[in-house]
Amino acid sequence: MVRVRFAPSPTGHLHIGGARTALFNWLYARHNKGTFILRIEDTDRTRSTEEYIHSIIEGMKWLNLDWDEGPYRQTDRFDVYRRYADKLLNEEKAYCCYCSPEELEQRRQEALAQGKSPKYDGRCRNLKEPIPGRKPAVRFKMPQKGETVVNDLIKGRIVFENTQLDDLIIMRSDGTPTYNFTVVVDDVDMNITHVIRGDDHLNNTPKQIHIYRALGYEVPFFAHLPMILGADKTRLSKRHGATSVIAYKEMGYLPDALVNYLVRLGWSYGDQEVFTPDELIKYFSFDNVGKSAAVFNPEKLLWLNSQYIINSMPENLVELVMPFLVKEKIITEGQILDKEWLSKAIFTLKERSKTLIELANSLKYYIAEDIEYDLKAKDKFLNEKSLSSLTEVKDALKTLDNFIATEIEKVFMSIVEKHNIKLGNVAQPVRIAITGRKESPGIFDVIEIVGKEKTLRRLEKAIKTI
RNA sequence: GGUCCCAUCGUCUAGAGGCCUAGGACGUAGCCCUCUCAAGGCUAAAACACGGGUUCGAAUCCCGUUGGGACUGCCA
Numbered sequence: 158m159v160r161v162r163f164a165p166s167p168t169g170h171l172h173i174g175g176a177r178t179a180l181f182n183w184l185y186a187r188h189n190k191g192t193f194i195l196r197i198e199d200t201d202r203t204r205s206t207e208e209y210i211h212s213i214i215e216g217m218k219w220l221n222l223d224w225d226e227g228p229y230r231q232t233d234r235f236d237v238y239r240r241y242a243d244k245l246l247n248e249e250k251a252y253c254c255y256c257s258p259e260e261l262e263q264r265r266q267e268a269l270a271q272g273k274s275p276k277y278d279g280r281c282r283n284l285k286e287p288i289p290g291r292k293p294a295v296r297f298k299m300p301q302k303g304e305t306v307v308n309d310l311i312k313g314r315i316v317f318e319n320t321q322l323d324d325l326i327i328m329r330s331d332g333t334p335t336y337n338f339t340v341v342v343d344d345v346d347m348n349i350t351h352v353i354r355g356d357d358h359l360n361n362t363p364k365q366i367h368i369y370r371a372l373g374y375e376v377p378f379f380a381h382l383p384m385i386l387g388a389d390k391t392r393l394s395k396r397h398g399a400t401s402v403i404a405y406k407e408m409g410y411l412p413d414a415l416v417n418y419l420v421r422l423g424w425s426y427g428d429q430e431v432f433t434p435d436e437l438i439k440y441f442s443f444d445n446v447g448k449s450a451a452v453f454n455p456e457k458l459l460w461l462n463s464q465y466i467i468n469s470m471p472e473n474l475v476e477l478v479m480p481f482l483v484k485e486k487i488i489t490e491g492q493i494l495d496k497e498w499l500s501k502a503i504f505t506l507k508e509r510s511k512t513l514i515e516l517a518n519s520l521k522y523y524i525a526e527d528i529e530y531d532l533k534a535k536d537k538f539l540n541e542k543s544l545s546s547l548t549e550v551k552d553a554l555k556t557l558d559n560f561i562a563t564e565i566e567k568v569f570m571s572i573v574e575k576h577n578i579k580l581g582n583v584a585q586p587v588r589i590a591i592t593g594r595k596e597s598p599g600i601f602d603v604i605e606i607v608g609k610e611k612t613l614r615r616l617e618k619a620i621k622t623i
Numbered sequence: 624g625g626u627c628c629c630a631u632c633g634u635c636u637a638g639a640g641g642c643c644u645a646g647g648a649c650g651u652a653g654c655c656c657u658c659u660c661a662a663g664g665c666u667a668a669a670a671c672a673c674g675g676g677u678u679c680g681a682a683u684c685c686c687g688u689u690g691g692g693a694c695u696g697c698c699a
Contacts (some may be wrong), residue, residue, distance in 0.1 A: 166699045199699055265696085272624050275695065312628070321626055321695090329697040336699045347636050360694040361625055383629075383692095390691060413653085418635090421648090425636055428647040447629095447636080450692060456633045457649040467662070503693055508662040584658035596660030 159191025160350045163217075164225070164340065166198040167209035170401035171216030173453060174385045174393055181382055182278050183222045184420070184441040192267035193228035200339055202232070209469050214517045216402035218411045221434070229347070231339050238334035241342050241372060242295055242327055250371040251327060253293035254281040277369060295328035297338070297368060305363035308379040310443045312356070317363040323387055325364055328560065337361055341368040349377055356381040380443055384450040385421050393453055409481060409512030410458070414465040418622045420450040420456040463511040464623055471500040474507060481517035487524055494524065502606050519597075522608055528593040528615065535589060535622070544588035546572065550587055551616040560609045562601040569601070592620035 163179040164172065171179075186193035195217065199205035214228065231238075245251035254277075256361045265275040282298065307315045327338035334342075344352060359381050369376045387397030399405060405415055417432055424447070426432070426440045467475065475496050482488045488521040492509050502523040503516065510516035530539070539547075554560075573580050584600045591612060599605050604612050 165698090168699075169688090198699065204698070254697090256697095267696095269624075274625050276625090301668080315627070320671075323695080326697050331697080333697085335697070338698090354695090356628065357693050358699090361699095363627095381628085386692075388634085421635060423635090428637065430635095430648050449629050451636090452634060454649070457635065460649055507662095509660065564667075574656095580658045582658090588659065594660090598660080600658060 158350070159189040160194065160348050161186050161191060161353055161616075162194035162227075162344070162347065162349055163195050164196040164198050164343075164354075165213050166201065166222075167203075167206060167213060168201065168204040169209060170403055171213040172393070172402065173399075173419070173482060176216065176220060176222075176402045176415070177385060177422060178353065178355055178382060179217060179222050180295065180416060180419055181380075181424075181441075181446075183224075184437055185351065185353060185380075185443075186225075186360075187438040188441045188469065191350075192225045193223075194229070194349070195224040196229045196231070196343060196347070197227075198231050198336065198339065200231050200334055200336065202333070204233075207480050210401060212401075216406075219406050220256065220350045220416055226254070226347075229343070231343065234343070235332075238328070238339055238342055239332070239344060240337070242334065245327070245371055246295060247299065248371075251295050251296075251297050252282055252284070253287065254296045254324075254326065255288040257283070257291070262478050274321075275291045275342060280326065281322055285565075292371070293332040294326045294330045295323045297327045297364075297371070299324050299364065305366055307359070307362045307366065307379060309362075310351075310378055311383075311446050312359070312381055315347055315359070319363075319569075322364055322367070327368075335570060337364055338368065341365050343588075344377060345369065345372060345374045347406065351378045351380060353380045353382065380446075382446065383448060385422055386450050388452060388454075390450075390452060397453065398455065405458075409514035409516070410462050411465045411469070411513075414462040415458065417465070421455070422480075423447050431461070432448060452595055459511050463504065463508075466510055466516065467515070469507065469509045471503040471507065472496070474503045474513075475499050478503065478516050481513045482520065482524070484519045485514065485521075487517060487521045498606070499600050505602050505606065509598065521602075522592040522594070522597070526550050526611070527618075528591075529595045531588060531595060533591070534595040538586045538589045538595075539619055539623055543582075544620065546583045547586055547590060547616055547620050547623075550583065551620065553612060554604070554609065554616070555613060557609070562599075562605045565601045567603050586619070587616070591615050 161182045163182045165175050183193050185191070197210055197213070199210070210228070210379065217224070242251065254618055261277070265280065268275040277296070280550055281296065289292065301317045303319045305317045305319055307317070309315060325337055326335055328334055363378055365377050385393045387393045391401055404414070406412070413434065416434065420432070420437055421430065424441070425445055432440070483490050486492065506516055506519045510519060549572050550568070552564070553572065557564060557568060567581065567584055572583055587596070588597055588600050588603070589595065591600070591603055
């Protein structure tokens with residue numbers, strides 16, 4: 158039975174890299190009908206906040222990455238770590254270290270200055286008596302010879318020399334446990350079968366393997382995912398722009414689009430680019446996860462988002478776009494719109510909108526009572542030359558009872574034929590008059606959806622403007 | 624510095640020794656469609672980091688070089 162976990166530390170919002178790690182864990186669990194566990198690694202009490210925990214959970218929920226157990230919090234489990242630490246201490250697999258953080262830092266700097274490895278020198282390893290007046294940290298005794306092999310599901314067989322391994326601190330002098338210890342204890346305690354995480358943890362793995370063994374447990378499978386980098390090929394961070402998942406929600410991205418983008422960073426299935434969540438679950442395997450880091454490419458994400466919008470049912474987009482209509486101040490909170498009508502409007506706009514924000518802003522000229530002109534558009538098309546066309550269209554539409562696109566088109570065509578001019582000569586000025594912009598969906602559809610009353614009012618206003 | 628990982632178009636990737644004249648996607652450019660803008664269709668430019676091996680044959684296997692990344696905390 159597969160049991161996997163996503164274990165973020167709440168020192169920031171759920172970011173792109175974390176989301177992808179969560180996604181791959183989730184996919185592996187779902188593919189294998191296993192269990193996906195959410196565990197909050199908040200042992201660093203100074204940097205972890207309640208707010209970030211909520212934010213991470215919000216991000217996971219938004220991406221539809223549902224978990225089966227948790228969220229567990231490591232701060233609720235300090236007694237467990239204490240117990241395991243005592244066990245190691247009793248078995249002399251760990252020892253008390255009385256060196257102060259300042260002393261350690263100084264020695265580290267000295268070693269570095271001399272070009273040596275900044276490794277703990279092991280001076281407290283064989284201490285017989287406690288040093289009075291100092292609170293000790295607990296260090297784990299790493300083996301000092303031999304080698305440790307990690308058989309990684311993605312990277313393959315990796316060999317580490319044990320001489321490189323440090324006697325790492327598992328319990329701080331204040332009694333709180335540290336990361337490399339808590340992960341192992343928790344993964345053991347929660348029966349994790351596969352540890353799927355970023356390859357920034359690859360170097361921690363041999364250390365953790367020794368802790369598993371010291372504790373007397375079997376080592377799980379490991380799968381180390383390649384990193385996600387920014388355009389400058391350094392680790393993705395805030396200076397590369399939006400990195401939190403929630404920021405993408407706010408920018409009008411669809412969760413499935415982000416998931417689709419993220420999964421293709423390091424994973425592929427032949428030439429297929431667009432996947433439903435069910436397809437991802439069905440096809441996912443470590444066999445087609447790549448080994449190399451990937452650069453995050455916002456343009457491709459934007460394209461995928463546009464594809465997801467195009468392929469969405471308008472009635473679904475109605476619900477998704479509502480919060481953005483409010484946020485963009487196109488409607489007021491609680492304002493009620495005819496959903497059927499809104500669906501029709503969205504249908505004309507969905508293949509022209511790359512984000513929900515763009516969609517909301519285009520919807521403006523359908524919804525608003527009045528419109529503002531784009532100045533360049535106004536100068537170019539609302540002038541003496543277009544006056545007669547506008548007037549003619551207005552007059553003809555006034556007498557049109559069956560106010561639907563096909564009938565509106567006939568009105569335009571008869572004007573065009575009568576004067577032997579191009580449709581564009583009539584359509585463009587009307588477009589500016591109705592939408593205020595140079596570009597819009599087909600003008601006949603726009604007029605139908607805007608409706609007779611508002612159309613005539615806007616045409617009159619345009620004529621007056623000239 | 625040390626350890627570990629990685630290396631195909633600008634970017635994401637296909638590629639499991641001959642199917643490779645290296646395929647797809649984003650982006651870019653052009654054309655078509657067209658009331659505008661999109662969407663869609665077609666086309667184009669664009670890559671096996673370098674050097675050695677192994678082999679009849681290497682993008683693919685091995686070694687080295689170079690380049691990039693991660694770790695090296697009483698952070699996770």
